[in-house]
Amino acid sequence: MTGRDGGADLIAVGNTPVVVLVRPQLADNIGAVARAMANGGLFHLRLVAPRDGWPQEKAWRNASGADRLLDAATVHETVADAVADLHFVLATCPRPRHIIKPVLTARGAAAELRSVCGRDLRAGILFGPERAGLDNDDMAHASSLVRYPLNPAFMSLNLAQAVMIMAYEWWTAEEATPPRYFMTNETKPATKGQLEGLLTHLVAELDESGFLRNQAKRPGMVRNIRHLFQRSDVTEQELRTLHGIVTELSHGRGK
Amino acid sequence: MTGRDGGADLIAVGNTPVVVLVRPQLADNIGAVARAMANGGLFHLRLVAPRDGWPQEKAWRNASGADRLLDAATVHETVADAVADLHFVLATCPRPRHIIKPVLTARGAAAELRSVCGRDLRAGILFGPERAGLDNDDMAHASSLVRYPLNPAFMSLNLAQAVMIMAYEWWTAEEATPPRYFMTNETKPATKGQLEGLLTHLVAELDESGFLRNQAKRPGMVRNIRHLFQRSDVTEQELRTLHGIVTELSHGRGK
Numbered sequence: 001m002t003g004r005d006g007g008a009d010l011i012a013v014g015n016t017p018v019v020v021l022v023r024p025q026l027a028d029n030i031g032a033v034a035r036a037m038a039n040g041g042l043f044h045l046r047l048v049a050p051r052d053g054w055p056q057e058k059a060w061r062n063a064s065g066a067d068r069l070l071d072a073a074t075v076h077e078t079v080a081d082a083v084a085d086l087h088f089v090l091a092t093c094p095r096p097r098h099i100i101k102p103v104l105t106a107r108g109a110a111a112e113l114r115s116v117c118g119r120d121l122r123a124g125i126l127f128g129p130e131r132a133g134l135d136n137d138d139m140a141h142a143s144s145l146v147r148y149p150l151n152p153a154f155m156s157l158n159l160a161q162a163v164m165i166m167a168y169e170w171w172t173a174e175e176a177t178p179p180r181y182f183m184t185n186e187t188k189p190a191t192k193g194q195l196e197g198l199l200t201h202l203v204a205e206l207d208e209s210g211f212l213r214n215q216a217k218r219p220g221m222v223r224n225i226r227h228l229f230q231r232s233d234v235t236e237q238e239l240r241t242l243h244g245i246v247t248e249l250s251h252g253r254g255k
Numbered sequence: 256m257t258g259r260d261g262g263a264d265l266i267a268v269g270n271t272p273v274v275v276l277v278r279p280q281l282a283d284n285i286g287a288v289a290r291a292m293a294n295g296g297l298f299h300l301r302l303v304a305p306r307d308g309w310p311q312e313k314a315w316r317n318a319s320g321a322d323r324l325l326d327a328a329t330v331h332e333t334v335a336d337a338v339a340d341l342h343f344v345l346a347t348c349p350r351p352r353h354i355i356k357p358v359l360t361a362r363g364a365a366a367e368l369r370s371v372c373g374r375d376l377r378a379g380i381l382f383g384p385e386r387a388g389l390d391n392d393d394m395a396h397a398s399s400l401v402r403y404p405l406n407p408a409f410m411s412l413n414l415a416q417a418v419m420i421m422a423y424e425w426w427t428a429e430e431a432t433p434p435r436y437f438m439t440n441e442t443k444p445a446t447k448g449q450l451e452g453l454l455t456h457l458v459a460e461l462d463e464s465g466f467l468r469n470q471a472k473r474p475g476m477v478r479n480i481r482h483l484f485q486r487s488d489v490t491e492q493e494l495r496t497l498h499g500i501v502t503e504l505s506h507g508r509g510k
Binding site: 032035036038039040041064065066106107148149150151154155156157158160161164165168171172 | 287290291293294295296319320321361362403404405406409410411412413415416419420423426427
């Protein structure tokens with residue numbers, strides 16, 4: 001199934017979800033991801049700490065003409081940086097365990113993404129490294145997880161295939177009615193960067209108070225707090241309130 | 256998105272559609288196709304005239320554990336041979352032109368395949384070579400075409416991605432209600448081999464009668480006849496009748 005007409009107007013697009021590849025290993029796969037994205041009408045690619053650096057010529061060779069999409073890709077040191085300007089982040093995860101978050105199918109995720117983008121908010125989807133997938137810290141940046149309905153007896157899904165299924169569902173969902181509006185027009189969800197600002201504020205105070213003094217447990221505790229806030233779809237209004245609460249409680253300690 | 260639990264029971268399956276790769280070029284892609292099939296619960300692979308011969312070690316290296324699926328793959332010289340025992344054949348085709356056949360989406364195709372397999376008939380899907388896709392002669396073996404809803408501005412779809420989307424929809428369609436029953440239980444569709452027998456019979460008579468004497472036009476005319484019969488879902492009962500008609504008309508010419 002091949003055509004020769006790709007490329008020209010690939011980037012002339014509106015508000016579509018960002019694909020975030022977290023620690024991708026193979027440039028071949030990054031190219032194949034770009035091709036799959038273009039197939040399904042996704043155009044914004046971000047790379048978090050690609051193993052072999054960036055740019056890599058192999059990616060362009062494997063993208064079958066989706067060059068401008070790769071040209072426009074940005075590189076980020078951390079997941080937090082890659083999602084800082086987004087309002088809604090999903091994380092793909094074949095087998096969610098011990099994480100209290102909504103789990104969507106690919107089709108359900110596409111409907112959510114359409115809904116979010118239709119309200120002029122910015123959305124993104126995290127895909128993990130080829131071998132291991134996303135780790136718990138990566139997933140803590142997402143408000144929901146995505147698990148595809150696929151053969152549980154054969155879970156080894158190629159990275160570009162995972163992106164293809166999501167891109168295909170995104171394209172297919174174009175006409176679907178948005179399934180869920182959980183916000184009024186009076187306020188809107190905080191961006192991930194704003195949320196990170198709250199977490200930084202909170203964790204600094206918790207460090208100072210001694211709450212996080214057990215260094216072995218500290219990373220897991222911070223991650224759990226991040227999970228909690230991601231899950232709760234915090235609005236900008238609520239964020240201001242939470243900042244106020246953290247500041248107030250810290251003062252209450254006698255600062 | 257990776258797991259390490261694939262392989263063991265891959266082939267323990269019921270009646271699932273056959274994936275037919277027509278003149279595939281790259282063994283890498285055949286391996287990636289096998290992996291995608293296993294992801295979506297498709298297990299029967301047939302290869303028509305693979306360019307570099309078969310088996311090819313590269314395919315196994317690229318299949319991420321879907322080895323038994325490749326081990327069981329069969330090689331065929333022609334599309335006709337590869338589909339001879341099937342009752343229902345679909346052909347993937349990004350831009351159907353000048354072909355009078357139903358065109359299904361991937362989702363619609365999956366529903367049809369579930370319906371056919373649920374009635375204990377054998378189904379298959381043709382995928383064309385990487386560069387050019389299926390040609391008109393290939394598509395003449397199918398009763399319906401499949402065109403995916405994807406970005407028309409970027410049609411270059413990797414072969415394994417094309418199979419992945421179909422396999423994903425097949426898996427996802429498991430619970431869906433079959434959309435169409437066009438047969439009663441009293442008769443069933445002819446296999447493609449039985450249909451080919453009728454065409455051979457008919458073409459032989461047409462050759463003898465001089466109807467096909469224009470050698471330049473002959474291939475196109477034969478193809479058009481094949482298209483017509485494929486489209487009409489001929490039953491075994493009707494096939495017997497048609498054989499009788501061809502024989503009768505030939506005798507009428509004074510044989």
